Amino acid sequence: MVLRRTVLVCIFSIILIITGCSSGNETEKIKPILYQETIGDLAYEIKLSKNQFELNDEIVVYTKITNQGKQVLTYVSGSTSCPSHAFINVIHQETNDSLAIKPYGPCTSDIAVSHLEPGQTVEDVSTYITQLDSKETSPLGTYDVQVALPPGSTTPWPSVETQIVLTDNH
Helix, strand or coil, X not given: CHHHHHHHHHHHHHHHHHHHHHHHHHHHHHCCEEEEEEECCEEEEEEECCCEEECCCEEEEEEEEEECCCXXXXXXXXXXXXXXXXXXXXXXXXXXXXXXECCCCCCCCCCCEEEECCCCEEEEEEEEEXXXXXXXXXXXXXXXXXEXXXXXXXXXXXXXXXXXXXXXXX
């Protein structure tokens, strides 16, 4: 009976060690990153597929912004054909270089204005490439992912940020 328990405990321990070691590193690489913060009447949510990216990865940023106030918020939301409900900037902490957004479109050149009603949530998805706006390869290191409601007619909205790391792990 004691031998049977000992064997079961050993088998169970080996299974835990094997599954813990093999899935731990993979899980950390693909674990979604969720950042939430409320500033004033705006509740922000930033979701990333991971927090460490390699050169040539696409960095997809999912955002949600909720108006928790009592006033309607008005903002410029891009064009009618390519609306954008979040202003996102991915900036290298040391050089202040911004990553380039993945090209999409074609978009019209008109300017759309949107209204965020009390209790309403807007969602957006933007994809960035590990290339600077100047077409150079991005520097490695830590980047701030800054998110705000696009500017209104008179006041910029508060922004929130989280971080990602760009590495060259081959």
